[in-house]
Structures are given as C-alpha cells and as structure tokens.
Amino acid sequence: MMADDTELVSNTDQKMEDASAENPARADPPSSDDSGDSDSDSEDEAESNQQIVTLESELSANPYNYDAYVQYIKLLRKTANLEKLRQAREAMSAIFPLSPSLWLEWARDEASLAASENVPEIVMLYERGLSDYxxxxxxxxxxxxMLEFDPSVRGYPSEGISKMRSLFERAIPAAGFHVTEGNRIWEGYREFEQGVLATIDEADIEERNKQIQRIRSIFHRHLSVPLENLSSTLIAYKTWELEQGIDLDIGSDDLSKVSHQVAVANKKAQQMYSERAHLEENIxxxxxxxxxxxxxxMNYIKFEKTSGDPTRVQAIYERAVAEYPVSSDLWIDYTVYLDKTLKVGKAITHAYSRATRSCPWTGDLWARYLLALERGSASEKEIYDVFEKSLQCTFSSFEEYLDLYLTRVDGLRRRMLSTRMLEALDYSLIRETFQxxxxxxxxxxxxxDSLLHLHTYWANLxxxxxxxxxxARGVWDSFLKKSGGMLAAWHAYIDMEVHLGHIKEARSIYRRCYTRKFDGTGSEDICKGWLRFEREHGDLEHFDxxxxxxxxxxEELQLMRLQQESTPVKPSAGLKEHSSQKRKAEQNVEEESLAKRQKRKSQKEVDLGGQSATVPATKNVKAENGKTADSDKEETEDAKPLKPKVYRDECTAFISNLSVKAQEEDIRKFFGDDGGVDSIRILHHKDTGKPRVSLLHTPSACDVIFCCHC
Incomplete structure (x- = not known):
C-alpha cells in the first residue's frame, strides 16, 4: 500500500485518536487541576443541550428542515450522545439524500467504534452512502x-481477495475516471494486489507470475485513462517493471521499450488529459x-458528450450531481442521457432512484422513473411502490400529479395487453387508479381540458x-355532475354513444343538455348539433x-344576445372627447326630428278626424326617415329628407309576441305611463304593413320598441 495515501490506507490508531478528540466521552477524564476548564465545559454543555432541545422542537414541527438536521447532528456529536446521534442520522437519511461529506462523517464515527461483530452494519452504511452519490x-x-476491519479480508484468504477485487472493480467506473482524484483508486487497487503477491510462496512460480501479470494489467489500464499526473504513473510503472527484471528506461519519457499497445494508449490518454485540463481548472x-x-x-458535460465515451460522460455527470445534488434540471439532463444511451439496466433505474430522492418535488422525474422501471421489466410491486411514493411528494402544479396518474395507467394498460407479461394484472387496478x-x-x-382528457381515457378503457x-357511462355521468358546464364533455359522451351505434342513448343525452347554458356560442352549438344529429341519424318524426x-x-338565446349587444360599452379615455361631440350632434338631430314628427302628428290627427292611430305603412313613409310620401299631399319645407335618426338604446326595452291588434295607447296603459315613457315604436312589415309578431335576427324585428327617461 502507498504510505502517502492517508485516505486509502487508514490507520486504526489515528482513527481512534480522531474519534476521541471529537467525542469527549472517549477522552481521558480531566484532572483536579483543570477545575476552571471543567466549569467552562459544563457551561458549554448546558448551552449545547439547550440548543439541542430547541432544534428537536423545530424538527418536530418541520421534519423537512435540512439545515436544522445538520446543526442537530453537529451538536449531538459534540455532546457524545451516540444513541440520539444515530437516530437523528437515520431520520435525516430517510427524508434526504445525505451529502458525501455527511456519509463520510457518519461512517468514520461508526468505524472508530468498529468491532468484528458490527462490521456488516458499517459496510451497509458505506453502501448506502455510495448509493446516494x-x-x-x-x-x-x-x-x-474493509482492509482494516473485515475479518474475511485480513490475511488475504482467497475469499477475501475475491471480495476486495470485486469492490475495486466497482470503484473504478464509479470513481476511477475522476480526472484529478481517480489516481487514488487505481493506486489503491495496485497496492492491494502487490500485498497479495507478497503472500505467495516464492517457490510457486506459476502463481506468482499470474499475480505479476495481474498487477501489470492494472498498470496498463491506469496508463490508458486521462488522469492528472500520468507522467508520475509512468515512472512508477517503469520502476515496478525494473523490479521484475525489465528495463524500460526510467530516466526518460521514452515509450519505445514499452509495448506498442500501451504506448499508444498512454499517448492518447495524455492528449485527452491536455484537452480537459482547462475544464478541470474552470470547475x-x-x-x-x-x-x-x-x-x-455543463460545459464540461457537453465536451464529454462530443467525445462519445459514455463512461466518461457518466463520470462527469456524477461529479456534477454530487456538487449540485438538488438541481432538478441537472438530474433530468443526466437521466435523459442515460435513457438514450443505455436504454435499460440497473444503472438507469438506480440513477432515477437517486434523482427522485434528491429532487422529490419534480414530477417529471417520477413519471420517467416509472417508465424506466417498465422498460426494465420491473415487477408490479416495485412499480406500484414507486408510484405510491411519488404521490406523497409535493409538486408545483396539479398537472404534474395528473401526468403521474396517466403514466401509471399507461403502464398498466400496456402490460395488460402485452403477450410477454409473466404476471397477470386485473383491470380493477386501472379503475382504482382512475378513481x-x-x-x-x-x-x-x-x-x-386536462381533466376531460382523463375521463375520456377512462371511459375508453x-x-x-x-x-x-x-x-363507461358511469364515468361520464359522474363527470358531468361536477363539470356539466363543459360543452366538450357532452360532445364526448354523445360521440361515444354514436360510435357504438346507440342512437337512442345519444338522443337522450341531447335532450338532457340542450337547455344548458354554455360559454360563448356553446348553447347555440349544442342545439344545432342536435338538429344535425337528427338529420344524419333520426327519422322525420325525431327531426320534427x-x-x-x-x-x-x-330564439331565446338570440334575444338574450341582442340585449347584451345593446348594453352600452364604456368608451376608452382616448375616445371621450370624440364621443362627447358625437352625442351632442346626435341629440340635436333627435330633437329636431322629434319636433318635426310632433308637427306632422298634429296635422295627421286633424286629417284623420282627431283620431290618434298608427297609420299603415302603405300610406305613410317609414318613421325612421322622417318624411311622408302620401301622393295627395305636396312636399313642404318640413318634409325635406333628413338624416336617418340615430336611436340610443341606454334606456330601451324590446317587446315581442304582441297581439296584432295592440295599439300605442294599449302599451302605454299596460305600463302605467306616468310620463316616463319617451316614445313607442310599433314595427311593421314593409310589404304588408301588418305588425310583426315573430322575432327574427335583428333588433328591428321586435314587435315594439319603447324608450324611457333614465
């Protein structure tokens, strides 16, 4: 093992000393001469205990306070409350993925107290930490x-050797490609194998040669990876080969005596490192x-993607997520890359597991996690567990929850229809998910529309x-009870019945909804839709x-629309002056026109014997143009053509369906006129002269219009 690699070659005594320094319970008790220090320590301990109580209260109220957990654990370490410390760490790790530094601290604390019986528990801690980052x-x-404490490894038994080799081979793709720190993994692996070589009997030439070749292979692999200080690695390799009796010219960088394959791989690695040196410097x-x-x-990741080596891309992604563990954009970018590159495999689902623990508030990660599990042919239980866990999270929009539900249903549908499914799934799973x-x-x-899509999908399935x-009908009936104002929902229900050939049922739905009020022109649309439906599917009786x-x-809808259109619209500020001038001009025209109409009315009453009646349109010109056209009279100055009268409808009422015998006096009496009615206009057909009795499509089609003072 390398003497200067303090991270890899751990010293048990040093660990125990560090633990004693951090854990007062493991230190020697103070002497009687340190009474002043003891008082100070007691005060510090009392203050720490009070802070611990405060933090416990905060975490009880809000268990998702990450910073409070970090401070709480720090204080528990300081006061050497080992049991509470373990509980706090477990509670925090159940909610949050812990940073590498927190896992390292936890594992080291437990390793400082390690004994042979609790080695598996500490191993599990390391594994949990590495599963996060x-x-x-x-x-x-x-x-x-493992080298220091695992009894199955100490002494290099064959079982222990296999265990360590497997562990090193896992470490290489996970950490051995780290440009600035990866050397530590390679060197540790090599030192381990050299330790194994030292245990092989000198007389066992064959076994020793196998082991020497194993070490040489690790050197060759190491030299082919673009890492920092590769020149030092090359010197170490030449030195080692010299010990084996092969002179590779240690004093120079010449690779002529090294095998061609190794020389080419090392030269390429040196070039690759040079291309990455500035990127390493930047981060x-x-x-x-x-x-x-x-x-x-992100620039570094983009560069590695252009190189086309998935292992290197994953390595830089891993470094990035360890540095920015709660960046949902980074995790999404990483998992998208894995989906495209690896397609399926444990590496993908493991990455999604870590991503959703790091950013549980991102619905897109959960939905894509479910898809990755489905691609990997995961069991229904595993998929269901992830789905249920996702629903416990808090997302920024309800659309994210909807996407999760739809993703779950999609997966169930596909697996139910797949002929490759090994486990039978009941349709009730889909129904329960929709409900x-x-x-x-x-x-x-x-x-x-999103909720409508959900129910449309449900009814179809x-x-x-x-x-x-x-x-299916129950789905629509239930939905329409709560969202009956959605025209699209009624159309979807009707379309389903029509598609199935259930004309009677579709007609029944039209009868249920044609009188409903819908937004925009929806009310008219559903009525016209019914007529179109009967033209295409009904007989004459149903159409009638x-x-x-x-x-x-x-007709009712048209009248309501006319009344709405007659409501004045408040002019914008820029039109106020123009509108004011226009209103004055209209008022002058109206007053002039009214005076002339009154004059003609008086003359008319004289001509008709004093009777006030509405003159048929065949004998009088339309009231709106303000002039008469009786052939027995001569045109006068008052009868000259005037501009069409402009009526203002702020205080106008429209009355329809009057009797054809109704006269102006009858209308005034009906409304108890006390002077408030300004004018009454009974409208007539221009051809027959008879009062109109049906509502058509324009305001002038009303039976009568009367205006009153505001």
Missing part, C-alpha cells in the same frame, strides 16, 4: 475500512459563484379493456320533435 473519498474510506476556481460554476460543469385520480384532481382542475359499457324543442331555445 459517487465520491472518491467515500470509496477510499470504504476500501480502507476548480475558488472565486466562481454557484451559477458560474454550474455552467462550467383515485378523479377524486384527488377534480376539486382542483374542474372544468379543464372501460369499454376496450374492461368490456363494461355501464362502467328536435326542431320543436330547439327553435324556441334558439
């Missing part, structure tokens, strides 16, 4: 602990902000997989019945 320091500590600068450093990592989604999302997403028509029901509804 890949760390060179954590790997080195783990390997060191190592101390004066960078977090944002700037993050961008430098859960509807119950949870409806209060928050009512009357949205009830028909196509569940083979349950009543179930639809017309009988729809036409009054359309």
């Amino acid at each position: 890949q760390s060179v320091s954590l790997w080195c500590d783990y390997l060191s602990f 190592s600068k101390q004066d960078l902000s977090d944002t700037e450093k993050f961008q430098e990592f 859960q989604a509807s119950d949870y999302l409806t209060p928050h997403m009512q009357n949205t 009830e028909l196509n997989i569940g083979k349950d028509l009543a179930g 019945l639809a017309v009988q029901k729809v036409m009054p509804r359309l």
